[in-house]
Amino acid sequence: MDKPILFLDVDGVLNVFSRDMKQREVLLQEPGGHSHHLYPTKFTKPFMRWAWSTFDVQWCTAWRLDGNLIAKWAGLPDRPDATICRSGKMMDWKLEGVQNFLAGRTPVCVWIEDGIGQEAESWTEKQPTSCTSTRIRNMGFAGSMCSS
Numbered sequence: 566m567d568k569p570i571l572f573l574d575v576d577g578v579l580n581v582f583s584r585d586m587k588q589r590e591v592l593l594q595e596p597g598g599h600s601h602h603l604y605p606t607k608f609t610k611p612f613m614r615w616a617w618s619t620f621d622v623q624w625c626t627a628w629r630l631d632g633n634l635i636a637k638w639a640g641l642p643d644r645p646d647a648t649i650c651r652s653g654k655m656m657d658w659k660l661e662g663v664q665n666f667l668a669g670r671t672p673v674c675v676w677i678e679d680g681i682g683q684e685a686e687s688w689t690e691k692q693p694t695s696c697t698s699t700r701i702r703n704m705g706f707a708g709s710m711c712s713s
């Protein structure tokens with residue numbers, strides 16, 4: 566059986582900007598390329614290891630394939646980018662990429678996103694096979710769901 570698909574955002578989910586969480590900054594450097602600043606929590610790597618073993622992870626982020634710099638930092642294999650299409654309103658620009666990725670298929674999938682738009686959220690609610698958006702506001706997955 567295929568693993569369920571996880572559309573995974575980075576900023577606000579794996580990359581948490583809250584100052585009171587005292588997370589350390591990690592500089593991720595592309596060979597010969599630009600750099601990214603990552604603010605992980607202590608839960609980021611354990612969450613990613615679980616996600617990689619449980620789901621067919623697809624990046625769904627403005628980081629695009631640079632999300633794989635985070636995967637490398639976590640010691641995990643590269644994953645593809647599901648957001649090749651960039652269209653729609655500010656908060657819905659990932660929706661077309663997700664729709665194209667799923668075209669003709671009805672897999673079980675989860676979308677973890679801190680900034681999902683109304684159109685995208687409405688679309689996920691109408692999907693027949695558990696395409697669930699998980700809206701996370703301002704705290705990130707690791708911080709908000711694993712800190713207790």
Ligand SMILES: [Mg+2]
Pocket residue numbers: 574575576577578678679680
């Ligand atoms: Mg985000």
